[in-house]
Amino acid sequence: MAGRGVTSSVVLRQVSVDYGSVRALQGVDLEVGQGETLALLGPSGSGKTTLIHAVAGFVPLTEGEIIIDGNTVATATRSEPPDRRRVGVVFQNYALWPHLDAVDTVAYPLRRAGMGKAEARAEAARLMDRLGIGPLKKRRPSQLSGGQQQRVGLARALARRAAVYLLDEPTAHLDAEVRAAVQAEIARVRTGARAAAIHATHDAAEALALADRVVLLRAGAVVQVGTPREVYERPADLWAARLTGPASVVTAVWDGSAVAVAGVPVPAPSPTTPAGEVELLVRPDWVLPGGRLEGEVTDVFYRGTHTDHHLRTAAGSLVARLAGPPRAEPGSTGGWTLQRGWVLGGSATPDSTDS
Amino acid sequence: MARWFGSAAVLVALVGLVGIPLYHLGRVGTEELTGIGPGTLERAVAGSAIFNTAWTGLAVAVIAVAVGVWLAFVTERWHPMRSGWLRVAIMLPIVVPGFVSAMGFVGAFGTGGLGDDLVGFAIPGIFGPLGIVMVLSIEAMPLAYLIVVAALRTRAEPDLERAARVHGASGRVAATTVVLPLLAPALLGSAALVFVASINAFGAPAVLGTPAGFATVTTRIYQDLARSARPEAFSRAVLLALLLVAVALLFVLVAERLLTGMGTITRTAEPPGQVIHRCRGRRAAFVAWVVVLVATVLPLVALVLTSLTRAVGLAPVPANWTTANFAEALQGRFAGALGRSVVLSVAAAVVVMALGAAVTAIRHGRFGRLSRTAVLLTFAVPGSTLAIAILLAYGASLRGTLALILVAYVAKLWGVGHRIIEGSAAAIPPDLYRAARAGGASGWTATRTVTAPLLAPAILGGGLLVFSFAFHELTMSSLLYGPGTDTLAVVVLNLQQLGDVPVSAALAVLLTVPLLVVAIPLLVGRRRWRGGA
Numbered sequence: 001m002a003g004r005g006v007t008s009s010v011v012l013r014q015v016s017v018d019y020g021s022v023r024a025l026q027g028v029d030l031e032v033g034q035g036e037t038l039a040l041l042g043p044s045g046s047g048k049t050t051l052i053h054a055v056a057g058f059v060p061l062t063e064g065e066i067i068i069d070g071n072t073v074a075t076a077t078r079s080e081p082p083d084r085r086r087v088g089v090v091f092q093n094y095a096l097w098p099h100l101d102a103v104d105t106v107a108y109p110l111r112r113a114g115m116g117k118a119e120a121r122a123e124a125a126r127l128m129d130r131l132g133i134g135p136l137k138k139r140r141p142s143q144l145s146g147g148q149q150q151r152v153g154l155a156r157a158l159a160r161r162a163a164v165y166l167l168d169e170p171t172a173h174l175d176a177e178v179r180a181a182v183q184a185e186i187a188r189v190r191t192g193a194r195a196a197a198i199h200a201t202h203d204a205a206e207a208l209a210l211a212d213r214v215v216l217l218r219a220g221a222v223v224q225v226g227t228p229r230e231v232y233e234r235p236a237d238l239w240a241a242r243l244t245g246p247a248s249v250v251t252a253v254w255d256g257s258a259v260a261v262a263g264v265p266v267p268a269p270s271p272t273t274p275a276g277e278v279e280l281l282v283r284p285d286w287v288l289p290g291g292r293l294e295g296e297v298t299d300v301f302y303r304g305t306h307t308d309h310h311l312r313t314a315a316g317s318l319v320a321r322l323a324g325p326p327r328a329e330p331g332s333t334g335g336w337t338l339q340r341g342w343v344l345g346g347s348a349t350p351d352s353t354d355s
Numbered sequence: 356m357a358r359w360f361g362s363a364a365v366l367v368a369l370v371g372l373v374g375i376p377l378y379h380l381g382r383v384g385t386e387e388l389t390g391i392g393p394g395t396l397e398r399a400v401a402g403s404a405i406f407n408t409a410w411t412g413l414a415v416a417v418i419a420v421a422v423g424v425w426l427a428f429v430t431e432r433w434h435p436m437r438s439g440w441l442r443v444a445i446m447l448p449i450v451v452p453g454f455v456s457a458m459g460f461v462g463a464f465g466t467g468g469l470g471d472d473l474v475g476f477a478i479p480g481i482f483g484p485l486g487i488v489m490v491l492s493i494e495a496m497p498l499a500y501l502i503v504v505a506a507l508r509t510r511a512e513p514d515l516e517r518a519a520r521v522h523g524a525s526g527r528v529a530a531t532t533v534v535l536p537l538l539a540p541a542l543l544g545s546a547a548l549v550f551v552a553s554i555n556a557f558g559a560p561a562v563l564g565t566p567a568g569f570a571t572v573t574t575r576i577y578q579d580l581a582r583s584a585r586p587e588a589f590s591r592a593v594l595l596a597l598l599l600v601a602v603a604l605l606f607v608l609v610a611e612r613l614l615t616g617m618g619t620i621t622r623t624a625e626p627p628g629q630v631i632h633r634c635r636g637r638r639a640a641f642v643a644w645v646v647v648l649v650a651t652v653l654p655l656v657a658l659v660l661t662s663l664t665r666a667v668g669l670a671p672v673p674a675n676w677t678t679a680n681f682a683e684a685l686q687g688r689f690a691g692a693l694g695r696s697v698v699l700s701v702a703a704a705v706v707v708m709a710l711g712a713a714v715t716a717i718r719h720g721r722f723g724r725l726s727r728t729a730v731l732l733t734f735a736v737p738g739s740t741l742a743i744a745i746l747l748a749y750g751a752s753l754r755g756t757l758a759l760i761l762v763a764y765v766a767k768l769w770g771v772g773h774r775i776i777e778g779s780a781a782a783i784p785p786d787l788y789r790a791a792r793a794g795g796a797s798g799w800t801a802t803r804t805v806t807a808p809l810l811a812p813a814i815l816g817g818g819l820l821v822f823s824f825a826f827h828e829l830t831m832s833s834l835l836y837g838p839g840t841d842t843l844a845v846v847v848l849n850l851q852q853l854g855d856v857p858v859s860a861a862l863a864v865l866l867t868v869p870l871l872v873v874a875i876p877l878l879v880g881r882r883r884w885r886g887g888a
Contacts, residue, residue, distance in 0.1 A: 020436050056521050082520035083529075089521045095514035099536045108532075112523030160522050 008067075009034050009196035010055060010164045015064035017050050017220075024050040026221040027064070032164065032196040039211030040200040041231075041243060047220035048200035049092075052166045055198065056089055057082035069163040083112070088157035088195075092169040094149040096141035102152045103128065103137040109160040124159060131155050131185070147178035151185065158189060167199040171206065179206075186210060204244050208232060216240050232283070234269070238344055241281050250316035252280035254343065261338060262314040264292045271343035281342040284308065284321035289328075291337030297328045311336065364713045372766035373733050376744035377600075383747055384597045387590045404575040405598070407564075411488050411571065412553040416546040418492040422646075423499025423545065424538075429643045431507045432516075434636035441643060443875070447651045449497045450874035452827035453558030454848055455863045457490045459654030461563070462661045462860070469657040472670050483567040490559040493650045495549040502548070502614065506541030544613030547606045555603060555737040557830035561848060572599055573830065576739045580834055593747075596740040607735035655867070662860035680861035689846060689862060696843040696866075699757060700825035703764035704818040710769055711776035711817055712810075734770030738830030741767055746835060755837030763831040768824050772817035779813030780806075823870045 010032040017025040025047050032038045040048045053059045055066055057073065057080060066074040068087065073080040088109070096105055106124035111117065128134050133151045141149055150170055157165055170186065171179040187210055190197060201207050207214050208228040216223040216231060224236040235241040238249065252261045252268075256275040259268040271278060295311035295318065302325060309320040309328060313336075320336065328334060426445055430438035448456065461481060463469045470476040478485065511534050519529035557573040564574055572595050579592040660671035662680050669675040683689075745763050746754070753759040783806065791801035829844040836845050843866050851859040 056517070058517050058520075081526065082517065083523050083525050085521070087521055089518065091514050091518060093514060095512075095518040097515055097518070097533055097537070098510070108519070108524075109522035112528065156518070156522060166521075 007034055007070075008032060009036075009069055010198070011067040012051075012055070013065050013067075015051075015054060015066060016062045017047075017054055017059055018062045019050075019059075023062075024220050025054065026219070028220075028222055030215065030222070030225070032198060034196060035192075035194050036212045037190055037197040037199060037210060039207035039214045040198060040217055041202070041204060041207040041214050042217035043202060043243070045219075046217040048202075048217055049168055050220070051217070052089070052168045052198060052200055055085075055164065056087050056166055057085050086161070086163040088160040088162035088165045090150070090153050090157045090165070090167040090170045092172050094141070094146075094153045094173075096144075096149055096152060096156075098141055101138050101140050102133070102144070102155075105152055106155045106159050109156060113161070124155075127159055128152075128155055131158075131189070145178075146174050147182060150174065150182055154182075154185065154189070162195055165195055165197040167197065169200050169202065172202070183210060208244070214244070216243060233340075234342055235281065235344075238279070238281075241342075241344065246284050246319060246321075248282045248284065248316075248318045249279050249344065250282060250313065250318060252278050252315065252341065252343070254278045259341060259343060261341070262293060264338070266338040266341045268341040268343055273343070273345070279344045280315075281344050282318055282338055284319040286339045286341065287311070287318055287320035288337045288339055289320070289322065289334070291335045293336045293338060294333065295336045296333045297330050300326045300328065300330050302326055360713075364710065368710055368765075368769070369729055369733075372762060372769070373729075373736065373741075376741065376748040376766070377736070379747040380593065380596065380600075380740065380744035384593050387593055404570040404572050404595070407484065407569060408554050408571040408573075411484055411491070412550045414488045415491040415495055415553040416550040418488065419495035419499045419549045420503075420542055420546045422492065422496055423503050424542065426496070426500050426643055426647075427503035427507055429636075429639045431504055432513070434640040438640060441640060441647065444644070444647045444651065445500050446497045447647075448494050450823055450870045451494075451651070451655065451867055452829065452844065452863075452870075453490070453494055453556055454562050454829055454844070454851070455558075455658065455827070455867050456494060456651075456654055457486070457559040457562035458661075458851060458860060458863055459658035460486065460490050460493075462657030463654045467668055469653070469660060469671065482563050483569050484564075486563040487560050487569070487571075490563065491553045491556055494556070494559065495552050496650070498552060499545045499549055502541055502545035503538065506538050510541065511537040540613040544610040547610035547613070551603045551606045551610075551735060554599065555739070555830075557739065557833070558848075561829075561833075562851060565852070573737070573739045576743070577833060580743065593743060596737070596743045599737045600740040603735050603737050603740075604732065607732065658860050658867075659864055661857060662864045664857060667856045680857045681865075683858050684861040684865060689843075692841055692843045692846045693865070695757060695840065696826055699761055699764060699842065700822045702761055703768055703825040704772070704822040706761075706765050707769050707772035707821045708776075708814050708818040710765075711773050711814060732770070733766060734768075734774075736767070738763075738767060738828070739834065742831040742834040745831075755840060757840050760832060760835050760840065760842070763835055764825045764828060767828070767831065768821045771824055772821040775817040775820060776810065776813050779810055783809050819873055823873055826870060827866060 008031045010030070012028050012030040015025055015028045016023065028047075028051065030038070040051060042048050050059065054061060054074065055068070060079050061074050061076050063076050065072055065076075068085055071080075073085050097108075100108070103121055103124050106128055107115075107117075107120040110120035110123055115123065125134070125137060128137060131151060131154070133148065133155065136144060136148055136152065139148075141152075144152065154170070157167075167186065171182050174182060183206060186199075190210070199207070199210060208231075211228060213225060214228055214231045215225050216236070218239065224231055224240050226234070231240065231244050235244055235247075238247075241247040241249075250261055252259050252266065254271055254273065254275055254277075259266050259271075259278070259280065261280060266280065268280065293313060295313045297309055298312050298317075299308075299310040301308040301310075306321050306323050307326045309322065309326070311318040311320060318336075430442050430445070434441075451459075461468060464476070464478045465471070465481050466477045468477060478489075480486070481489075515537065516529055516534055519533040520526070524532060554572065557577065560569075560571040560574045561577065563569075564571060570578070576592045576595050576599075579588040579595075583589075657671075661667075663676045663678075664671045665675050665677045665679070742763055745759065745766065749759060749762060753762070787805055787809070788801055791805040792798070796804060827844055828842070829848060832842045832845050833848060836842065841849075843862065847859050847862045847866060850862065
């Protein structure tokens, strides 16, 4: 939450974007503070790339306005060109120029800012050394692996003195191992940075790990905005719950004072709905072995660092994720505890606009 | 088995259609050079025709590529969302025969033409190099446009330009530092191809150059071969034909090198990249529409009006309209030519479709690649050269028959049809065939149930394209026809050169309208297919 409530680097007010007759963004309101990283989380086609393109200046707005660093850069009738917006972009497909080597690519924004050729190259070389990609200076994009290309793309964006960095699914095309390394790289360069960042991704784990706040997008509209813990522990609805991580839903009873599953009380924030049957979200890490909730183990999946135990209870199916090797055999029954739960739909959640 | 049969068919066809004729041409050419001596060579080279061809071709290459680049930016970058019909209109000249656009151009912008009648505008010197360069540039515009569009999509995808813009480059700086360097090979390659197309062109120079005494290599060959019986004229025609094919092959090979890897157009799900503001996009699209309408649609309108008007010089108003020109055009002597053109075009299309299927069957393996290159090169052999070569090889036995013309059509248009079939075959993932085999189908069954249905539209499309090109083929037909084997295009040209403007206009309309009817749905369908990616 660094910088929130101080000065906002980027403000979007009621932003809508149309592609022909298709509405790609629908009345989006957002503020990103200085130094803050905002994650855009949504499935493909939810408008993540369109939002990034709107801030960068690649698409005109149909309605609304965008303010970067106090300057209105886009309205429905006026649009500052991308080169006058003080933004740096990291592209999903890297977008490295095939006719330039890495050092000239990183030097490009410096040259455009008016720096001489030799000076820009030296500055770019220093930046690449700092990012640990010094040995790649003379390589063309065709001589770089995906991970190396994206590190060069990151360096190019950083070479621009931007008010906001826009990262459009920067790790989507990378293998799992390289993805983790690039994510760590992004987290490292973001630490202590003054510029804001908007990071689009469809990977919930990446969004929760890298962002100060997460925006959930569905069909071009904002569904929920919150800290990673808020959107994980208190999602606005079932769709948001599934988007932000593994989710089990069981039937529970809310009697006006407490929530109970199959007669066993479960700690959960009080919903605003009238007393009766409710749908309770249970994350796999909220289920512990031992306790009063009867459950039969139906499947067991050992995943190395942890094991998923699929349970059948009187209230519905659950997944329990426990550290280490399997704790129970399929077919065995035993007692379990729901450490916490979240009543879907009827809860007082901040920023819930759509259902 | 199928592969062996396919290889044999392709080999026989290549040797028979192109190999033997070019061998004969080379043999006769060497004899002329050594036998008659340097005098012929001097007369051939000293002629202004070579110089005329070179400089008009160069001018056309520069103009067509410049216009093609601008149009490609309008439809791909500045106004991509609503340019579907503009793309179709830009492609229109492909289906209008060169001599027909030349006739239409005269009708629209010549003295006493449509522009003269309406606003008092006529292009002075339309008969001569100026008119030739203008009409050839319009004809070559779709070729240059298509290549630049392919390059914009494969080499300079929108994100590369966006990356430049967002990291501080203005539109102009992004163009000079990123977009143009990436497009340079495509620009040079398309210029080379346009140059070849222009020096090979016959229709427009015949209509616009001959009356002004402005000869190009192709019209000189026509004059020497079809209008002269002197032996030194024949020698000169052979030497000019050899020169033409040498230059054409050289430039096509250069272009091929520059353009490798751009054949496949991959599309992402996102809409084409609009990088600048939409107001400029709309303005640019409007100007593009005006240019394209004036250059391509207005001449066709003028041609139709001429064909409906009683006599040259009368204003094309309803009071002067008549159907007499069409009645005369449909009389016996013209109807015969129409029938021959239809039969020849259908036959050429069928043969090319069969050969296309054969090459597809052998497309994997070394011989497949080799034959693919050879087939594509056949299109680069100029029509004038090919006609003389075929005349030398088969004239003794086939002179004056439709078969001679059919051989020329197939040899020339094989590459056209093949390119479409091959492109579609390359786009079919090999896993589809493998999946059929893994699912229990024999090789023949897998081809019949999976590959063939997927290829059918391309084979049919290739056949339609060959039909249209054969239907308006003029260059080879005018050199190969004899008594009773003249095609519709030849009849139109002869009538036009005799000065019967209204009836030749009516025949030209009859020649072009079926092509438009066939081609416009194809172009629109292509647009749908692209837009719906």
